[in-house]
Amino acid sequence: MALLEIKNLHVEIDGKEILKGLDLTVNAGEVHAIMGPNGSGKSTLAYVLAGKEDYKPTEGEVRFNGRNLFDMAPDERAAAGLFLAFQYPLEIPGVATMTFLRTALNAQRKKRGESELSTPEFIKKVRELAGKLGIEQDMLRRAVNVGFSGGEKKRNEVLQMTLLEPRLAVLDETDSGLDIDALKIVADGVNRTRSPQRASVVITHYQRLLTYIVPDVVHVLSRGRIVKTGGKGLALELEARGYHEYEEEVPA
C-alpha cells in the first residue's frame, strides 16, 4: 500500500497559489528525491505535509498510511510517523535538547499507546545515536539549536529523526550549508533508517546529497507541479543540464 498518496494538491500561502495540482505516491521501502529550482514549491510541500499554519490546502487530498492527513494536527501527524527535517531548524532558548527529545519521544509513544521510556533507557539510546552522528554530549545539554553551527543544527535534525523512527521522513534541503564531511554523516544517518517499512522524501536543489542517499525515484518539481519522474539517472541529468528546460516547460 502507498504510504503517502498526494492527489492534485493545491496549496496557497496568503492567497497566492504555490502548489498547483501536485501528484506523488511514495510506497514503503522507497526513497524519493524531489528536485527543483528555487521557488518551485519544494519547501511548501514539506511544510504542508507537516501541517504548518498559513499553508492552506485548497484542493486535492493527501493520504498518509491510509488516513486523511489534513484531519490531523501537526503533533498527530508526527505521532502517526511523519517527520520533517527542517531546512532551517529553529533555536529554542531555555529548552534543553535532552528535555526536548524526551518530551517529543514520550508524547509520541503516549499517543500510540506505548509506555514511556525510562530515563536511563532514554539517555542510553540518545547517547548511542548521538555518537554515530558525531554529536558531542555537550550539545545535548545545551538549549535546542542555540549556539549550534549550521552543520550541528542539521545533525540535530537527523538525531531527532533516528530517535523518533518515523514511517516517512521528509528532508527539506538537509544538505544546504553542509560541508562534505557533515554531508556524509547526515547521509549515513538517513541510510541507516532505510527499511522495507519506511520511506523518505529527500528534497534538494543539488544532486550532491543523492550521491550518498541513492534514491529509487527522482521527481522534478517546477511551478507547483511534478513535471518529470525518473530513476536515479535523472538527478545526474539535472546536475549536468540545469533546471532551465523545466522552467520553460510550464507557461506561467
Add this chain to the structure above:
Amino acid sequence: MNAEVSTIKTVAETALASVFNQARGRLPGDDVISAQRKAAFDLFAREGLPHRRVEEWKYTDLRALMRDVKPLASPPDAAAKARARTAGKVLGDVETRRLIFVDGAFVPELSDTVGLEPGLEVGSLADAFSSTSSLIDEYLGKLAPPSDIAVALNTALMGDGAVIRVGAGATIGRPIHLLFVASEDPAATFTRSLVVVGEGARAMLIESHEGPAGSDYQVNSAVELFVGAKAHVDHVKIIGEGAQALHVSTLAAAVGAKARFNTFTFTAGGAVVRNQMFLNLDGEDTVAGIRGATLIKGHQHADTTLVANHVARGCQSREVFKTVLDDEAHGVFQGRISVRHGAQKTDAKMMTQALLLSDRAEADNKPELEIFADDVQCGHGATAGALDDDLKFYLMARGIPAAEAEALLIQAFLGEAIEGIEHAGLREALMDQAAAWLKARAS
C-alpha cells in the same frame, strides 16, 4: 501657579483616616514611633491614595483600585492559627526556619525560634517596640522612602513584623522564611520587617504571602534589608495571595561594598498586586541580581516597580523580569536604574519581557536609565509579544501536543529569570509553581 486643588476624599481614604484614629492609641511603640506614625499618616492625609497622575503609580491607580478599607486585623484566634499550620506549601520540600505571621501578627508557637545558628537573632517587631531594641532606633525607617504613600501607610499602621539580625561573619544555612498567612475574615494588615545582615555574613530570606481565595483582604507589607559589606544575601518573595486580595509590598534594601545580593519576586496570586523595590548599591564592587517572574490571568493586575540606585563605583547589576499574561490580566513593569554621580564603572543591564497569551491582556513596560556618571555600561531592553508560532510548530512537528508545546515554551521563557535563583530547591519549587499554573490554564 498653584492653587491647592482640594480633592474629594474617596471612601477608602476616609475609611483609612478613621482606622488610623481608632487604632493609633493601641498600636505598638514609644512616643518616637508614635510621632513617626503621625507624620507618615499626615503625609497620606495630604496626598491621598496614589493615582494615575502620580508618575510612580501611573499604571496602578490605587484610588480607583482600592474601593474600600478592611478593618485592621484582630489577633488571630485558635482556628486561624490551626489553619496556618498547613500554609507554606509553595516552597515544596525546601527546609526553612519558619517565622509565621497570621493576619500580620507573629505567632511564636507556630514559629521555629529554637536552635538558632550562632550569630542569628530573630524576634517580632511588636516585641522589639516594647523592649529597648537598638535595631529599631538604628535602622527602622532608614531605608523605606517616606514619601511613598504605600510606605507612609505602612509606617502609620505597622502592627508587627520580623526583626532579624545576622551577626558579622555568620553563615545561616537554613533559609529564614517569613510566612504571612491571611485568615478567613477580610481584614487589613500592615507588617514591617527589619533585617540586618552583618559584614561577611551569608543568609537567605524568603517572604511568602498567602490567604484564602474567597476573601478580599488587604496586605501592606514592607521589608527593610541592610546587607553589610562582603555579605551574601539572597531574598525571595512569593506573592501567592488569594484571588481577591489587594497586596502592596515594598522591599527597601541597602547593599554594602563587595557584597553579593540577589532578590527574586514570584507573583501569581492576588487581584491587585503592587510590588515595589528600592535598592541602593551603596558600597563599591557589589554584584546584584534583581529578578522576577509574574504569571497572571483573569482580571489580575500586577505591578512591579523597581528603583535601583548605583551609588558607589564598580557595581554590577542584572535586572531580569518576565511576565506571562492570560485573559484580561494587566501587567506593569516600571524599572529605573539610576547611576549616581561618582558611580563610575557601573555595569547595569535590565531586561523586561512580557508574554501575552491573550489578545485582551495588557502589558505596560517602562524601563528607564538615569545616568550621572560618564564611564559606565548600561543597557535595557523591553519586549512584549505572543508565543512564537514557529517555535510552537517546531515542537508540534516532533509530536508534542499544542498545550504541552506552549507550556514548554512558557516555562523556558520564565526559566531565564528563575535560573537566577541560586538555591536549587527553591528554583525547582518555583518552576513547579509555574508548571502548576500552566496546567491549571490548560485544563
